[in-house]
Amino acid sequence: MSNKHIKDLFxxxxxxxxxxxxxxxxxxxxxxxxxxxxxxxxxxxxxIVQSIWLFVILFYLYGQETSFIKIFIDGKNDEDKAxxxxxxxxxxxxxxxxxxxxxxxxxxxxxxxxxxxxxVKGVKYLKILSLLLFTDTMFRFPLLLLRAELKANKYLLLTxxxxxxxxxxxxxxxxxxxxxxxxxxxxxxxSVVVTFIAGxxxxxxxxxxxxxxxxxxxxxxxxxxxIFVGAFIxxxxxxxxxFLKYFFNEEVVGIYSANxxxxxxxxxxxxxxxFSWTPYFLNLEKNPENKKIISQIFTYLVFTGLFLFLxxxxxxxxxxxxxxxxxxxxxxxxxxxxxxxxxxxxxxxFSGLYSALSVASFYAxxxxxxxxxxxxxxxxxxxxxxxxxxxxxxxxxxxxxxxTYFFMMIYIYSRSQKIYKIDFELRKIxxxxxxxxxxxxxxxxxxxxxxxxxxxxxxxxxxxxxxxxSKIIKIYNIxxxxxxxxxxx
Numbered sequence: 001m002s003n004k005h006i007k008d009l010f011x012x013x014x015x016x017x018x019x020x021x022x023x024x025x026x027x028x029x030x031x032x033x034x035x036x037x038x039x040x041x042x043x044x045x046x047x048i049v050q051s052i053w054l055f056v057i058l059f060y061l062y063g064q065e066t067s068f069i070k071i072f073i074d075g076k077n078d079e080d081k082a083x084x085x086x087x088x089x090x091x092x093x094x095x096x097x098x099x100x101x102x103x104x105x106x107x108x109x110x111x112x113x114x115x116x117x118x119x120v121k122g123v124k125y126l127k128i129l130s131l132l133l134f135t136d137t138m139f140r141f142p143l144l145l146l147r148a149e150l151k152a153n154k155y156l157l158l159t160x161x162x163x164x165x166x167x168x169x170x171x172x173x174x175x176x177x178x179x180x181x182x183x184x185x186x187x188x189x190x191s192v193v194v195t196f197i198a199g200x201x202x203x204x205x206x207x208x209x210x211x212x213x214x215x216x217x218x219x220x221x222x223x224x225x226x227i228f229v230g231a232f233i234x235x236x237x238x239x240x241x242x243f244l245k246y247f248f249n250e251e252v253v254g255i256y257s258a259n260x261x262x263x264x265x266x267x268x269x270x271x272x273x274x275f276s277w278t279p280y281f282l283n284l285e286k287n288p289e290n291k292k293i294i295s296q297i298f299t300y301l302v303f304t305g306l307f308l309f310l311x312x313x314x315x316x317x318x319x320x321x322x323x324x325x326x327x328x329x330x331x332x333x334x335x336x337x338x339x340x341x342x343x344x345x346x347x348x349x350f351s352g353l354y355s356a357l358s359v360a361s362f363y364a365x366x367x368x369x370x371x372x373x374x375x376x377x378x379x380x381x382x383x384x385x386x387x388x389x390x391x392x393x394x395x396x397x398x399x400x401x402x403x404t405y406f407f408m409m410i411y412i413y414s415r416s417q418k419i420y421k422i423d424f425e426l427r428k429i430x431x432x433x434x435x436x437x438x439x440x441x442x443x444x445x446x447x448x449x450x451x452x453x454x455x456x457x458x459x460x461x462x463x464x465x466x467x468x469x470s471k472i473i474k475i476y477n478i479x480x481x482x483x484x485x486x487x488x489x
Contacts, residue, residue: 030170035258035331037174038181044250045116046181047257049125051238052110053132056103058230060096060137063223064088065144071219072148078206085206087215088141096137104130117250121180128185139192142199145206154202158195166191225367232374236381236404240397243385248393256394258330259337262316263344266308270352273301281359290363291422298356299425303475305349306436310466313342314443314459318452340398342440347398350405357409360416369415377408428473435469 034043068088075081107126116122146155166187173183200207244253281294317338320330330338354373361369381404388396416422439462447455 030167031258031261032329032331033170033174034184035334038254040251040254040258040333041117041249042181042254043258044245044252044254045118045121045125046184047241047253048114048116048245048250049122049129049185051241052114052126053129053136054238055231055234056129057133057136058227058234060099060133061092061140061230062095062220063226063230064092064219065140065223066226067219067223068141068144069148070222071215072145082206082208083210083212083215084219085141085145085203086208086210087212088219089138089207090209090211091216091219092137092141096134100130100134103133125182125185128182128189132185132189135189135192135196139196139199142196142203145203146199158199158202161198162191162195165194225371229370229374232371232378236374236377236401239381240385240389240400243389244394244397247390252394255334255337256340256397258334259340259394260344260398262320262330262338263312263341263348266305266312266345266348269304269308270348270355273352274355277356281362294356294359295422295424298353299429299475301352301356302429302432303470305352306432307463307466307470309342309345309349310436310440310463313345313440314462315456316341318456337394339395343395343398343402347402347405350402350409354405354409354412357412357416360420360422361412364419366419369412369419373408373412373415376411377404380404380407428475431473432470432475436466439465 038046068084072081072084075084104127107123107130110126111119111122114122143155143158146152146158169187169190170183173179173186177183179186241253241257244256281290320338321335322329358370361367381400384400384403385397388400390396392399443455443459443462446458450458
């Protein structure tokens with residue numbers, strides 16, 4: 001079979017990856033700035049507010065991201081698609097404005113509920129967040145339209161624009177105007193407003209003042225089932241911060257969150273894959289060879305994920321400890337949290353594999369399976385957080401997330417095989433997982449006996465062995481990899 005679909009998907013993923021790298025680069029570019037100017041307690045407070053943001057935005061969107069992509073792609077012609085786009089923007093602008101007004105007036109009670117160490121700042125941050133939530137909701141949909149039409153290059157242009165505005169304003173507000181962590185929110189708000197305006201101009205072909213109550217009803221009915229799925233997944237991702245704050249303090253949350261950001265390179269791969277995967281597999285549904293295509297793509301995803309796991313688990317610590325005068329990539333106050341890196345990397349990988357396996361639920365029209373698995377995942381995560389965080393602190397938090405996504409991946413695989421069986425290359429995948437874990441454990445043992453220079457050399461050798469072993473068991477084809485890397489879209 002031709003590898004055309006693998007090339008197409010991973011070429012799209014590469015472009016989305018560059019765009020997401022531009023935004024994820026903020027985590028690296030600004031981390032030295034944040035850890036130098038803000039204390040762990042201040043960053044801890046910011047990350048608590050950020051976790052609220054990530055949770056509340058789900059209710060602002062009420063499943064319309066997934067609904068929009070599905071119904072927009074199913075549109076018979078440009079007129080249908082224009083109706084979907086305009087109805088979505090008008091509907092969400094009204095509901096988001098109402099939600100933000102309510103959130104603004106509830107800032108005080110929410111602050112009291114969460115016991116911020118500085119209640120005055122807590123109220124201030126949450127009131128700023130009410131504005132951010134409105135802008136964050138609206139700017140997504142021009143980008144979603146570009147994803148639905150597989151226009152990755154335009155998507156990339158918008159994300160780079162957003163990055164530039166965000167980074168410049170962070171430096172200006174923090175260094176020149178001496179703002180606190182609210183500078184992070186203000187910078188983001190400005191960047192998404194600029195991106196939204198530019199996105200509207202790019203997608204003006206589909207935009208008008210057309211509103212269809214029938215279309216809005218259809219979209220809400222399709223999308224509302226994803227609210228709880230999204231809420232459960234998000235609680236799995238962010239609840240550990242609240243457990244750490246409850247059992248410890250905001251300083252511990254700050255240390256944990258700063259190191260969690262260091263593992264965001266793996267989240268880049270997963271996010272880029274998800275961005276291209278959802279519209280891609282929806283467009284692939286009627287292809288008679290879709291099962292074989294999905295199986296091959298899954299194998300490549302495992303290979304890429306395990307390679308990145310090894311690379312960043314081995315090299316992150318020596319790199320972030322480098323210092324440049326007063327600055328280092330990770331301030332010494334935060335370096336005690338480096339122990340969580342490998343577990344966070346694996347958690348991201350398992351979550352990506354879980355997402356790839358969810359295609360069966362869409363094809364078989366049994367998306368309720370996603371509700372069941374996410375509910376199970378939240379239950380497992382809650383129990384693990386209670387048991388492991390109280391005993392092991394931030395290490396327990398990272399292990400809890402990893403264990404949760406591992407079981408979710410296994411569960412969705414077993415369920416998906418019953419409703420839409422796909423012959424995955426399990427022997428190859430399992431062999432690569434075992435080999436990866438063995439060489440990583442050996443590298444941890446060796447690290448205790450050699451200096452950093454020798455360890456870096458050994459790490460390069462380990463990565464080389466990984467590639468050789470992957471080639472031996474025929475995980476990848478060199479010509480396909482080259483074409484993915486060189487393909488222009």
